[in-house]
Every structure is written in structure tokens, then in C-alpha cells.
Amino acid sequence: MSLQRRKEPVIYVVEPFGGSVRRHMPNLPLVYWDDAAVTRGDGIFESLLVRDGKAANLPRHAERFRHSAQALNLPEPPMHKWEEATALAIADFYGPAGAGDTAESPLEAKCTWTYTRGRASTGVPTAWVAVQEISDDVVAQRAKGVKVMSTPRLWQVAEELPAKTLNYAATMATLRLARERGFDDVIFTDPDTGQVLEGATSTVVAVKGTKLRTPAGKGILPGTTQAALFEYASEQGYRCKAKELNLSYLEEADSVWLVSSVRTAVRVTRLDDKKLKAPANAEEIRALIDAALAR
Structure with a gap:
């Protein structure tokens, strides 16, 4: 019998220059009022399918993410940190025993990488990974x-x-x-x-x-x-x-x-x-x- 599907996303903040990754509570604010994502839509993203507990087609997404950052003159994203944050977020989303579905039919999920030019007051980019359910409309x-x-x-x-x-x-x-x-x-x-x-x-x-x-x-x-x-x-x-x-x-x-x-x-x-x-x-x-x- 399947367990109730999880509604709360899992979010990990990625330090833009290759520092640590850390989990962020989804009910707390993350983006400031002067972030370029808010004021100008200035940033990039990638959406990945999570299937069988792993991000599908990961190398192609990573390559396109790097190209998008280059096109917008954003600092080159440290992809090993993005991949680390992705793995941690996926593991947390499913839980220690794959909570959220049966072993025979594991729950699919959506993983989103978001990378913005950051705050006007600091010039430091904002970056995070989120894993969440796939909407019923998509299914x-x-x-x-x-x-x-x-x-x-x-x-x-x-x-x-x-x-x-x-x-x-x-x-x-x-x-x-x-x-x-x-x-x-x-x-x-x-x-x-x-x-x-x-x-x-x-x-x-x-x-x-x-x-x-x-x-x-x-x-x-x-x-x-x-x-x-x-x-x-x-x-x-x-x-x-x-x-x-x-x-x-x-x-x-x-x-x-x-x-x-x-x-x-x-x-x-x-x-x-x-x-x-x-x-x-x-x-x-x-x-x-x-x-x-x-x-």
C-alpha cells in the first residue's frame, strides 16, 4: 500500500563560488527584494526529472546549465556542488526508506536548479536546488x-x-x-x-x-x-x-x-x-x- 504523497519540497542552497551546500526550510524566505530574479527576471534554471531515485539525463542538463550561465555572463557554476546538492535533496525527498511510494513504483519528482544574478546590494549570485512532486496536470x-x-x-x-x-x-x-x-x-x-x-x-x-x-x-x-x-x-x-x-x-x-x-x-x-x-x-x-x- 502506497504511503501518502509528500507535499513539502526539499530545498538546498548552493554557494555560488563552490562553498558549502545547506538545506533551507521551504517556509522561510530565500530571495531578497532586490534580487535580480525578482526585479528583472535575470537568471537561469534547469528542470530535471527524478526517476528511480536519481536525476535523469544529468550530464546534458549540466552542460546546458553551464552554457546558459555563459550566455548571461554569470559566474561559472561549480557543477560538482550542484550535483552534490541535487543528490542530497533527492535523498531527503524520498527519505531513508524511500518514503512516499512503494518500492515497485517509486515516486517520480521534479528537480529544479535556479541561479540568479543575485542582490543588487551585494552582487553575489543566489543559487538553489529544489525537489518537489510532479503536478497531477503533468501526469x-x-x-x-x-x-x-x-x-x-x-x-x-x-x-x-x-x-x-x-x-x-x-x-x-x-x-x-x-x-x-x-x-x-x-x-x-x-x-x-x-x-x-x-x-x-x-x-x-x-x-x-x-x-x-x-x-x-x-x-x-x-x-x-x-x-x-x-x-x-x-x-x-x-x-x-x-x-x-x-x-x-x-x-x-x-x-x-x-x-x-x-x-x-x-x-x-x-x-x-x-x-x-x-x-x-x-x-x-x-x-x-x-x-x-x-x-
Whole structure:
């Protein structure tokens, strides 16, 4: 019999220049009023899936985190300390005996790394790791898929070295608009060419037979889950490639997926006013992603 799921997150503060890591009580304040994350959305983050008691796809997340810090001219994060804090937070979240679920079906969780430029008064970055439950909405979308609205992306993004920044205000506003119109998510397109870019918080993957395709172009954040999927799927005989895609390509594909670290893979069931067919190999694609993340 499963125990009651834990609601309280586990937080560890990371000293930005490689000092100690320490546990932080989640009901106490952590970020000051003049922190750049609050005043300007100036910082970076990574979201990782915790599965079977460990952070999935960790090396790719660490590499992207370093690149994001470089893009924003933040001090290079000491990744050994971030990984130490992650391991401690995961261990605390599950408890000494894996509390929170059964041994046969361990509880998944979400781990978030957050790194800001810090307080204006000190200039010292703020950094922490949090492990918490995955929301019920995310679990439901894995099972039922999502209805997606396409929309041009009308704001500037870094093109040479895209970063996963905290400044998600425009993205969240677009998501709210989509949900008001009856959609669950969005796929952004290039306003000049109409080419597909990415989801609000995910990478687009289209499946045609044994071909897996993801959009190529400027301003697309490299997807860690998509990279793991393509590496593993290529070994299994799939032909994987990044190329320029338009909405018509997605409409004609066998299936379209939004892949990301915590949601893993959700199938697009509707794109704008077009219902997309359910493929016969949906479980095979899910299994590919699960296997890729388990490596």
C-alpha cells in the first residue's frame, strides 16, 4: 500500500563560488527584494526529472546549465556542488526508506536548479536546488496528450547561444491566452518564415515511419530530452535529424510530440483546428524516451 504523497519540497542552497551546500526550510524566505530574479527576471534554471531515485539525463542538463550561465555572463557554476546538492535533496525527498511510494513504483519528482544574478546590494549570485512532486496536470497530459495552438514568436531571443532564462513572462502570457482559447499548450513559429521553432517549455518531435525530426533554426533552445531520445533511437535503427519544419509537415506526420524533462513526452492530439491522428506506435515512442532517460 502506497504511503501518502509528500507535499513539502526539499530545498538546498548552493554557494555560488563552490562553498558549502545547506538545506533551507521551504517556509522561510530565500530571495531578497532586490534580487535580480525578482526585479528583472535575470537568471537561469534547469528542470530535471527524478526517476528511480536519481536525476535523469544529468550530464546534458549540466552542460546546458553551464552554457546558459555563459550566455548571461554569470559566474561559472561549480557543477560538482550542484550535483552534490541535487543528490542530497533527492535523498531527503524520498527519505531513508524511500518514503512516499512503494518500492515497485517509486515516486517520480521534479528537480529544479535556479541561479540568479543575485542582490543588487551585494552582487553575489543566489543559487538553489529544489525537489518537489510532479503536478497531477503533468501526469494527466502524459496519458491524454495536449491540444496545441501555433503562434508566431514576436520577441527577441539569443540566437547564437540560447539560454534557459528565468524571464518567462511572455511565454506564460502566451500560454494563458492559449488556455483561454481551449488549448493546453503552444508551438511557436518564426514570424518571418513560418518555420516551426519549439513549444513553450518543450522541444517538438515529429515521427514519420522510422524518421524522427525536430526543428532546426536560430533561437531554438537545445532540448536535453530530445538529444537523449535521438541518440538512443538512432542506435535502435531510427533515422533522426534536425531540419527546418513547417506546420504542414507536422499535420502530415504520423505523430507529433512535445518532449521535455519532466513531462517526458506528450502527444499533440490537435494542432490549431486540425485533429491529429493517433499513431499505432504511440507506446513504442514513449518507451524509446523512457529508455533514453534511463541510461
